[in-house]
Amino acid sequence: MKKFNISTFFLIVIIASIVTSCDLNISNPNTPTEADVLSTAQGLKAVAIGMQGRMAIGVDDQVLIPGLLAGEFSANSNSMANDREFQDQMIIEDNASVRLLWSHSYQAIKSANDILHNIDAVQFSDGTKNGMVALAKTAKVIEFTTLLQCGFQQLPVETYNSNTPSFVSKTEAINYCLTLLSEAATPAANVSDEFTNDILGDGFDLLNTIKVFQARLSLMKEDYSAAITFANSVDAGATSVFVYSAINLNPMTDNFHTRHMFGATANWRDNAESGDTRVEALFDTTSYNSGLTWTNPDENKLYDVLLWKNQLSSFELFRYGEMTLIKAEAYARTNDLSNAATQINIIRSAAGLANFNSNDQSAVLQEILKQRQYELYATGVSLEDLRRFGKISLAKVAWLPYPQVERESNPSTPSNP
Amino acid sequence: MIKKALIINLVLLICSSITFAQLNLAGKVVDEKGIGLPGANILIVNTNIGTSTDLDGLYSLKIPKQDGDIVLEARYIGYKSSKKTVSVQDGTVQVNFQLNYDILEMEALVVTGTADPQQKKNLGNSIGIISGDELQNKGPQLDAALSGQVAGAMVQVNSGTPGGGTSVRLRGTSSISRSAEPLYIIDGVVIDNSSDQLIDLGGYRSNRIADLDPNDIEKIEVIKGAAAAALYGSRANDGVVQIFTKKGKAGKLEIQLKQSIGVDVLNSKLDVSDYPYKGNTTVTGANGWTYFDQNSLTPVERYDWHDQIYRKGWSNSTSLSIAGGNDKTRYYFSTSQLTQDGVMRGTDYSKQSFRLNLDQYINKYLYLSVNSNYIHSYSNLVPNGGLVGFYGVFTNIIFGPNTKDYNKDSETGIYPSNGYTANPLDVINNWKAPQEIDRLISGAKLSFTPIDNFVMNFNIGYDTYTQLAKEFTPRNSSAPSRIDGYSASASKTSKLMNIDADASYTHNFTKDIKSVTTGGINFQYDQSDIVTATAKNLTMLVDIVQGETQFSSEYINERKTLGYYLQETASYLDKLFLTGSLRLDGSSTFGKDVRWQLFPKFSTTYHYNDNIKLRAAYGFSGGQPVDSYSQFNNYIFREYSGGAGLVNALRSGNPNLKPERQEEFEIGTDFSVLDDRIGIEVTYYNSKTTDLILPKNVALSTGYTEQLANVGVLSNKGIELLVRSLNIRDENFSWTTTLTFSKNTPLIESLSDGGEFALPDSWGIVWVGEGEVPGYFYGYTEDGINPTTGLPIKSATKSIIGDPNPDFVMSLTNDFQIGSNLSVNIQFDAMIGQDVFNFTERMLQTPAFAIGTEYDKEIKGEVPVGYYNIKRSNYSNYIEDGSFVKLRNLSVNYKLRNNFISDLGLESVNLTLSGRNLLTITGYSGMDPEINVAAQSTLVRGFDFATVPIPASYNFSIQLNF
Incomplete structure (x- = not known):
């Protein structure tokens, strides 16, 4: 029996040693853990940087989809079937571009939420914290605004840690964004050098971006006095851009030049007023033909877009001329036509065009739309402009379907418009 | 119980020394033909007392006078044991045994499972x-x-x-x-x-x-x-x-030295056109494709590259083993060396292996067994394209018109490019792709038997290897996208350790009811680390990963699995056996709330008589996903504006992910008829694997796109049959036939969101879908011929066009023993009913390449222009029945034993001539219905695309047995 006891003892020792040496809680050595990322200053700063990177490389669909729907661009047979669906007015529910658009936007929104929901528990200097909060809120607004401009009637906005977020109307989404922007404005004015140098991307003008989006969203909300106030508050000539590098290339270059999948629709260019200097800057004057024979005759009438010719060229989040045209539109819509004309003519004279004058409100609005189409060409606002100016019937499709993947997993998804 | 047994032994000893009354047992153990079996064991059941038979099969055993009946058992390896009750207590008694051949190896000791x-x-x-x-x-x-x-x-x-x-x-x-x-x-x-x-x-x-x-x-x-x-x-x-x-045996030094030489010969070829004309001018069809004009032919030279890419592959191997030992220590040492040239030029394989197995009986209670195996292998491969890359020898033969002379330019030394793929001769001669393995597998097991009915085992195993792979394309290569060279290098270090401890206790409740209780614990740790580096635009004159564009990555995978088990086996009268077990398994792969899984099992056997056994088993097991970190939300690197950023990976973690779980029931019978001359094993099984681990879409608004989840059910049902027949068994001639047959019916019973999807790395051709067989081929079919144009019609939609799963698999092996020295083995394998996608043939009919004889019809004007361009998009045209019967093995072995041999100090010399894959009977039109370009892929099967066919192998060996 003694041996039996000894052996039992050994068995217990061996089992105990195996069990204690075996901690089944492992972590992934290939990537930082979620806990480390969200609970350290280093981690949250990296999320803020990665969020901007995500936004920068996702701009293509944000510009292409409204552009294809509004008729700014056309896709030729080099392009993917899912992009041709927009111009062919046959958008299937699991259109890959719509899926990617959502995926890219909501990945950036998740990053913003990661920052906003965890920053209080992490030690940052006040200026750095201010900057990150303002940047995260602004990023959310940019993404939501972009999705609205692409033609979604409703959007989920409170998505943090929810698998089935509810959708809100466009108006509610605009109000939500304006609240975020007003919350962002104060901290954005008081940021540290650490934030500006280490976190904020080169060329990104946070304060002016906030004001631009406040002006744009106020206009969408039809709050014209606010639109004018915000537009006036933007520094003259302000720019804000996403920048690219050898690792992150400007995706527009690939779409419009390297792979020649898209070009400017002929009508869009040809309808320009003669003498408009913006035309030469935006469009190649001859139709391009890269040696391929198109079966669709319209494809021969696409014009090269002269933007983003270099993969390192930056992407403009807005053009300053938008502020002038927002003011013009706000005046026009409140029937202050002379002030409207003043603003219009600032734009026209810069484009080498003679002054415009009219006492007809609808003619003034028509002129504003036309100026927007060239002044803001390929900035993603074209579809929303058609809607605001009552010309949505000119668009290929008025509203986009929600991604099928969202519907399958999120029962709150509304039925397609 | 322990005390009781000791006392009985003690009493027996005392009795034998005090009284001289004895029981003398004697007799003969013979086989079914009445021939004495030498070295058979005779045992008194439930004691350690026993003896063995002499050369004639005779034995005698003296034991003390008995108080009651004893049971005597005769055992001989390969034969069924036999028991006889002796009721005589005193004096001399004759007990003879006739043992039957154990045709189904029923007496073999089994430890697995x-x-x-x-x-x-x-x-x-x-x-x-x-x-x-x-x-x-x-x-x-x-x-x-x-x-x-x-x-x-x-x-x-x-x-x-x-x-x-x-x-x-x-x-x-x-x-x-x-x-x-x-x-x-x-x-x-x-x-x-x-x-x-x-x-x-x-x-x-x-x-x-x-x-x-x-x-x-x-x-x-x-x-x-x-x-x-x-x-x-x-x-x-x-x-x-x-x-x-293998292990060493006590008292006998055995040395074996084996030398063999072999050759692999390709016995199939592509059907390559030798038509001496090609279309001269090209015409453009409605959909932008260009065709050869049938009305304007020019003479052309056609090349057959088979001889320049294939050859006979010679191989030779040497192996030496030394085994021996004594009562306490036993050893087995072996070393081998193999070199083998592939049938494709530029490919070879060499392997060296060393093994040392040591067994040590430390004392009455402790037994230690240690083994270690070191392996080194080195192979040279040539890139072969496959489903991912396009730069391969065979791929490029198929992708290039055979009107191009690929031979090296005699002046410049440059292999001409065909403009879109690499020159196959360039790939063979100038590109390099070596692979190397260094591996050590070692283990130790300690058994502790403090008392007869209690044993404890402690086992540790360790398997570690380094795998290196390189690919090098020099500058100025013939591949258009690799003109400036390409180089890749990858290494994997892998460690796998298992530690097991168990204890087993045997207990007889009554004379008729026995019980064995076993409990144990397993721990397994796996880790692998893969580092990959590639470079383009290479540095001149070196062939390492160095150049202008460099890329590198590393991935570490780690996993720990801990398991506890408990098993109880009870038997009644050695006729009815019941086993129940429970295993509790925890793996680091899964989140803590779902990590522990219970896998029960129950099985039973009933011996109707010595020849018929009925059995049934029911149990559960699990399967873990490939990646160890699916439970976590991971963040990945994203650079922006010179800063190092992070974004969440698009696949979200699933802390509730569980192992795939299999539930299986099997029932069967093992029986022998005709005096154990024919043995049959039949089993029906029905298994269902639920919780299949697959990516599942998630709402995009979460910031993720998918997640691994338990979302599918796959079932397999089938019948297995093994028949072994001792057709003839004479002293001078025996003939044994073994037939194995299995029929399996697989079905995907449900899938994520009831959907269907193409498997990765299958060019969108191989699919899984709910309610279908796994891995079916999916594509367009041909809807007849358009009567006006004479062109084939492509179906409007894709459909299921083939099933790569065989209806049944069968093998027939015949073993002959002629005299005591000559033996012959013949094995046929058959696989029936599976479809193979002959993608190779599809490529041969592609107008741009046009190297197959079939395409000649279009050049000759037998079919209208554009015929094959449509035909090739109807994939159903290339789904073929891949059923085959192969002469898998034919070997003749002669054992030389004579005085001359003994004078040289040899026990015997074995001469073996063998051939594998000598003959294939198939209706399949491609080179070999067995090859698969996706290799070990789980469900991409039967995909014939530019893969080296399996050659016929001939081998001759001499083995010296000392």
Whole structure:
């Protein structure tokens, strides 16, 4: 029996040693853990940087989809079937571009939420914290605004840690964004050098971006006095851009030049007023033909877009001329036509065009739309402009379907418009 | 009980020394023909008392006078044991035994899937056993050892490249996303059998079980599903193959030296056009494709490149083993060296292996067994394209018109480019793709038997290897996208450790009811680290990864699995056996709330009589996903504006992910008829794997796109049959026939969101879908011929066009023993009813390449222009019945034993001539219906695309036995 006891003892020792040496809680050595990322200053700063990177490389669909729907661009047979669906007015529910658009936007929104929901528990200097909060809120607004401009009637906005977020109307989404922007404005004015140098991307003008989006969203909300106030508050000539590098290339270059999948629709260019200097800057004057024979005759009438010719060229989040045209539109819509004309003519004279004058409100609005189409060409606002100016019937499709993947997993998804 | 047994022994001893009354037992043990069996064991049941028979099969045994009946048992290896009750207490008694041949190896001790060693006849589940004898004279790879021997096992070699992989499927494929290869254990060491192709060269994926030297194998045990393998818990969904290597025997020094030489010969060729004309001008069709004009032909020279890319592949191998020992210490040492040239020029394989197995009986209670195996292999491969890359020899033969002279320019020394793919001769002669393995597998087992009915085992196993792979394309190569050169280097270091402890207690409740209780604990730790680097625009004159564009990455995978088990086996009258077990398994792969999974098992056997056994088993097992970190939300690197940023990976973590879970029921019978001349094993099984691990879409608004989840159900049902017949058994001639047959019916019962999807790396051709067989071929079919144009009509929609799963698999092996020295083995394998996608033929009919004879019809004007351009998009045209019968093995072995040999100090000399894959009977039009470009892929099967066919192998060996 003694041996039996000894052996039992050994068995217990061996089992105990195996069990204690075996901690089944492992972590992934290939990537930082979620806990480390969200609970350290280093981690949250990296999320803020990665969020901007995500936004920068996702701009293509944000510009292409409204552009294809509004008729700014056309896709030729080099392009993917899912992009041709927009111009062919046959958008299937699991259109890959719509899926990617959502995926890219909501990945950036998740990053913003990661920052906003965890920053209080992490030690940052006040200026750095201010900057990150303002940047995260602004990023959310940019993404939501972009999705609205692409033609979604409703959007989920409170998505943090929810698998089935509810959708809100466009108006509610605009109000939500304006609240975020007003919350962002104060901290954005008081940021540290650490934030500006280490976190904020080169060329990104946070304060002016906030004001631009406040002006744009106020206009969408039809709050014209606010639109004018915000537009006036933007520094003259302000720019804000996403920048690219050898690792992150400007995706527009690939779409419009390297792979020649898209070009400017002929009508869009040809309808320009003669003498408009913006035309030469935006469009190649001859139709391009890269040696391929198109079966669709319209494809021969696409014009090269002269933007983003270099993969390192930056992407403009807005053009300053938008502020002038927002003011013009706000005046026009409140029937202050002379002030409207003043603003219009600032734009026209810069484009080498003679002054415009009219006492007809609808003619003034028509002129504003036309100026927007060239002044803001390929900035993603074209579809929303058609809607605001009552010309949505000119668009290929008025509203986009929600991604099928969202519907399958999120029962709150509304039925397609 | 322990005390009681001791007392009885003591009493017996005392009795024998005090009284001189004795029982004299004597007799003869003979086989079924009445011939004496030398060395048979005679035992008194439930004691340690026994003896063995002499050369004539005679024995005698003197024991003290008995108080009651005793039971005497005769045992002889390969024969069924026999028991006789002796009721005489005193004096002399004659007890003779006639033993029957154990045709189904029912008496073999089995350890796989049972917590303690049990005889096969007492198991409730079916088990495949391959003993060393059956491994003799087969090919140099493990697949040869396994194929045709086990019902329910489908063994496939995927290409004719030496050192290439073997896929083994036990009772079908039980997963979609995981590897479906069984768990391999060698001498208690759980080994890594991954098949990482560090650099994808096309169809070369090899699995690591190929490293083992089959000469070292003593025995293989195969269990096929959850019902048998529940004790292996979350590692056992694909079954378990346990390999035992040779050990030394006491008192006898055995030295074997074996030298063999072999040659591989390709016995099939592509059907390449030699029509001396081609279309001169091109015309453009409606859809932008260009065709040859039938009305304007020009003479052209056609080339057949077979002889420049293929050759005879010579091989030679040398192996030496030394085995011996004494009562306390036994050893087995072996070393082998193999070099083999592939049938494709530029490919070769060499392997060196060393093994040392030591067994030490430390004292009455302790037994230690240590084994270690070092393996080094080195192979040169040539890139072969495959499903991922396009730069390969065979691929480029198929992708290039055979009107181009690929020979090197005699002045510049440059191989001409065809403008879109690489020049195959350039690839063979200038590109390099070596692979190297360094591997050490070692294990130790300590058994502690403090008392007769209690044993404890402590086992540790460690398998570690480094795998290196390189690919190098020099500057100025003929491949347009690699004109400035391309270089890649990858390494994998892998560690796998298992520690096991168990204890087993045997207890007789009554004389008739016996019980064995076993409990144990297993711990397994796996880790692998893969580093990859590539470079383009290479530095001049060096062939390392150095150049302008460099890229590198590293990935570490780590996993810990801890399991506890408890098993109780009870038997009544040695006729009825009941086994129940529970295994509790925890794996680091899964989140803490779902980590622990319970896998129960129940099995029973009933011996109707000595010849008929009925059995049934029911159990559960699990399968773990390939990636260890699916439970976590991961963040990945994203640079922005010079800063190092992070974004969440698009696949979200799933802390509720569980192992794939298999539930299996099997029922069967093993019986022998005609005085044990014919043995039959039949098993029906029904397994269902639920919680299949697959990516599932998530709401995009979460910031993620998908998540691994438990979302599918896959079932396999089937019948296995093994028939072994001793047709003739004479002193001078014996003939044994073994037939294995298995029929498996797989079905995907449900899938994520009821959908269907194309499997990765299958060019969108191989699909899984709910309610369908796994891995079906999907594509357009041909809707007849347009009567106006004479062109084929492409169907409007895609549909299921083929099923790569065979209806049944069958093997027929005949073994002849002629005289005492000559033996012959003939094995035929058949696989019937599976479809093969002859993608190779489809490429040969492609107008741009047009190298197949079939396409000549278009040039000759027998079919209208554009005919093959439409035909080739109707994939159903290239789905063929891949049924085949192959003469898998034919070997003749002669054992030389004479005075001359003995004078040289030799016991015998074995001469063996063998051939593998000598003959294929098939209606398949391609080169070989067995090849698969996706190699070990779980469900991409039967995909014939530019893969080296399996050659016929001839081998001659001389083995000197000292």
